[in-house]
Every structure is written in structure tokens, then in C-alpha cells.
Amino acid sequence: MKLRAGVVGLGKQALDDHIPGLHASDSAELVAICDEDAEVVREQQYHHRVQGYTDFHEMFKAEELDLVVVCVPHHIGREVIETAAEHKVHVLKEKPFATTMQEARELVDICQRTGVQLMVTLQRRFNPIYTSFTQLADQVGEPFMVDAQYTLHIDDPSDGWRGRTAEAGGGCIIDMGYHLIDMILWYFGLPDRVLADMSVSARPDRDYDAEDTALIHFAYDSGLYGSLLLSRYIGPKTEQIRLVGSKGMVRLERGRLQRLSNSGKVIESLSRDQAWPAAAACQIDYFRRVIDGTRPNVSGPTENLAHMGFIAACYESARSRTYVNPKELL
Numbered sequence: 001m002k003l004r005a006g007v008v009g010l011g012k013q014a015l016d017d018h019i020p021g022l023h024a025s026d027s028a029e030l031v032a033i034c035d036e037d038a039e040v041v042r043e044q045q046y047h048h049r050v051q052g053y054t055d056f057h058e059m060f061k062a063e064e065l066d067l068v069v070v071c072v073p074h075h076i077g078r079e080v081i082e083t084a085a086e087h088k089v090h091v092l093k094e095k096p097f098a099t100t101m102q103e104a105r106e107l108v109d110i111c112q113r114t115g116v117q118l119m120v121t122l123q124r125r126f127n128p129i130y131t132s133f134t135q136l137a138d139q140v141g142e143p144f145m146v147d148a149q150y151t152l153h154i155d156d157p158s159d160g161w162r163g164r165t166a167e168a169g170g171g172c173i174i175d176m177g178y179h180l181i182d183m184i185l186w187y188f189g190l191p192d193r194v195l196a197d198m199s200v201s202a203r204p205d206r207d208y209d210a211e212d213t214a215l216i217h218f219a220y221d222s223g224l225y226g227s228l229l230l231s232r233y234i235g236p237k238t239e240q241i242r243l244v245g246s247k248g249m250v251r252l253e254r255g256r257l258q259r260l261s262n263s264g265k266v267i268e269s270l271s272r273d274q275a276w277p278a279a280a281a282c283q284i285d286y287f288r289r290v291i292d293g294t295r296p297n298v299s300g301p302t303e304n305l306a307h308m309g310f311i312a313a314c315y316e317s318a319r320s321r322t323y324v325n326p327k328e329l330l
Contacts, residue, residue, distance in 0.1 A: 003028040003288060006063060006089075008056045008080050009071035010035035010044055013094055018069045018121070019048065021280025027288035032063045056080055060087045067092060067287070069121075074099050074174070075167045081107060085114040090291050092284070094121050095178040096311070097304035099169030101329060104308040108301040119287050120299045120307075122182050123279040126286060129257050129272050133187060133241075133250065136259045136268070141247030146188065146218075146226030148242070150180045153235030158208035162232075171210030173198070174311050177230040181310050182299075183241060183252075184218070184228065190306045191218035193323045196314040202233040216314055305330055 005028040007014050022030045034053040035041050045052030053059040060068075060083050067090040070080045074096060084091050097120050098104035111118050124130040137143065161167040162175060173181075173196075184191075195218075198211035212233045219225040241252045248267065249260045257270040289295035297303070306326075313326035 003066035004031045004064060005029060006032040006034065006059055006065045006068045007071065008034045008068060010040050011071055014069065014071040017277060017280045018071060020277040021284050024277055024281035025284040027285045028067060032059050032065065034059045057083055060084065060089065065089045070094060073161045073167055074169050078103055078107065081118065082110060085110050085116045088114065088116060090116055091118040092121060092287055093118055096169065096174050097301065098308055101308050101312045104305055108305065111301045117291050117297060118301050119290060119297055120304050121283060122179065122299050123283055124179060124183060125186070125298060126279050126282040129255060129270060130183065130252070132257055132270060133252055136250045136257065137187070137243055139248065139259060140243065140245030140250055143224055143243055143245040145244040146224065146241065148180055148184065148226065148240065149229040150176060150239045151229065151231040151234040152237040154232045156206060157203055157212040157232050158206035163208035163210050165210045168210050170315060171212060172230040172232045173211060173214050173314050176232065177214070178307065180228060180230065181307055185306055185310065188220065188224060190310060190326055192221045192325055192327065193219045194310065194313040194317055194326055195323050196317040198318050214314065
């Protein structure tokens with residue numbers, strides 16, 4: 001039987017990614033939606049032929065759900081997770097896991113105490129291009145440098161709740177940067193040192209306090225070091241990671257993975273034309289196996305403590321203007 005799924009928060013991510021993923025999944029079916037905007041709920045309720053709610057508490061009371069996809073503003077996430085846990089409903093949570101380290105620890109405790117499975121949505125982990133990175137990385141000798149960036153252009157960084165740290169938990173680091181931070185931790189582990197600088201001045205004519213741009217340096221005791229550029233203001237949209245070793249390089253971009261010589265000559269290349277919404281459906285199908293106990297939770301609450309440690313280290317470093325060891329914050 002398919003799992004009965006609900007979605008809380010009907011923004012772009014839910015409408016373009018998670019709901020199509022549920023419709024394409026063999027493991028779950030969409031039965032209820034919820035958003036505070038009644039007009040959006042009516043429109044999507046009619047379109048998808050499901051029950052609609054403007055209060056997620058009422059949705060959990062009325063529906064017998066097996067899982068819920070949570071796509072709400074960051075500061076609301078905890079309350080939705082707590083309510084889901086009270087009703088023994090498993091949670092697929094749009095990143096970030098939490099807004100602070102303290103909140104992250106408390107969410108770990110809630111999930112462990114109630115037995116609810118929670119998995120943060122990190123779709124790149126279900127894309128063969130990204131999963132092949134380590135196979136090519138093993139062929140470039142001793143790695144010593146990582147260069148990564150994720151940038152896009154939003155004309156007004158002050159627009160909406162993402163411009164306010166009190167609601168978002170921060171700016172580009174905790175929001176869009178979560179995906180690239182996940183890949184760094186996935187491929188290389190949690191660094192031993194982090195040094196970060198950030199900007200809230202890309203639009204001096206606007207009032208906001210969530211960083212629009214951040215430059216992060218990170219290093220490992222092994223000798224590997226790197227930099228990470230994140231920005232909500234620098235276009236065009238770019239996402240890439242480059243690993244440099246003693247015998248070559250690996251470059252990862254969206255839809256393409258290459259191994260190169262140190263001079264830049266391409267030795268081999270992998271590419272993928274992704275069938276939309278394959279990654280989202282694959283993620284849901286995998287989460288079904290996590291709930292069934294046949295797969296490990298690769299992005300569970302405990303695993304995401306490392307992500308929150310990295311993020312907290314960035315903000316502490318920018319504040320103190322010193323290196324911070326994220327492992328000491330866990």
C-alpha cells in the first residue's frame with residue numbers, strides 16, 4: 001500500500017518539486033495539503049483533488065497520515081515537526097534541518113523519543129552524477145584543495161521572510177548554501193577549522209539583516225583546505241565543486257561530472273539529462289524504505305547536527321573574526 005502523504009507549505013519548492021515527486025512516486029500518494037493562504041489552498045485542492053487546510057494542526061487531526069512533507073518558512077518548521085511527532089507522522093523536511101544548534105538538538109530528542117523518522121530533503125544525494133563524485137576523486141592522487149560556489153541573483157534580498165534572520169535563521173549560508181554544505185560534508189567530512197566573512201550590503205538601499213553573500217574558508221588537519229562562495233545576489237546561477245589533487249582534478253557541475261589533468265585537459269566526463277521530477281520521486285521512495293527499516297537514514301536528525309555545526313561555526317567566525325572549530329559546537 002502507498003503511504004498517505006500530506007504537504008505543509010505550498011510555495012515554489014512544494015509545487016515544483018515535492019508534489020510532482022509524490023505523484024510520480026510508487027511509494028506514497030498525496031491526500032492532503034496545507035497553507036495559510038486560503039486562495040492557494042483552494043486552487044491546489046481543486047487541481048490535485050485532495051483535502052485542503054489552512055491550519056496544519058487541523059490537518060493532522062483530521063487525516064490519517066503516514067508522512068508529511070514540510071516546506072514552511074524556517075522559523076515555523078519546529079512546530080510542524082513537533083505536531084507531526086505527536087501524531088506519529090514521519091517527516092520529510094525541506095532544508096534546513098533547524099535554525100540553531102539548540103533547536104537541532106531538541107529536534108533530535110523529539111524524533112528519538114517518539115520514534116518518528118525525519119529526513120532532510122537533499123535531492124543531490126539521489127542523483128547519479130553527484131554519487132559518482134567520490135569514484136573519480138579516488139583517481140586524482142592526494143587531494144589538497146577544494147573550490148566550491150553556489151550563486152544566483154535575487155534582485156531584492158530584503159524581500160520576504162528570507163531577508164530576516166529572526167525568521168530564516170540567517171541568509172544564504174543556512175538557506176541555499178545548505179545543499180553545497182551537505183556535499184562538502186558528504187564528500188570530505190566536517191572540517192576542523194572554518195573562517196567566514198559575509199555581506200548584508202549588496203543592496204544598501206534595502207533593509208535586511210540576513211547575509212546576501214558569504215565567503216567561507218575551511219580546512220582539515222589532513223592538509224585539505226578549501227573555499228566556498230555563496231550568494232543570493234551574484235548572477236548568473238552557478239553551482240560547482242572542484243577538487244584538486246596531485247594527479248588531476250574533479251569538477252562537478254549541475255548535470256555534469258568531469259575528471260581533468262592538472263593542466264585542465266578533460267580525461268573523462270559524465271553527464272545526465274534528468275527526467276523531471278526523478279530526484280524528488282527517488283527521494284520519496286527511499287524515505288519509504290527508511291520508514292520500513294530497509295535503508296539507513298542518510299540525512300536524519302543526528303546526521304544533520306554536523307550541518308548545523310558547520311553553519312553555526314560560520315556565523316560565529318564572522319562575528320568573532322577568528323577561526324572556529326565546528327566539531328566543538330556539536
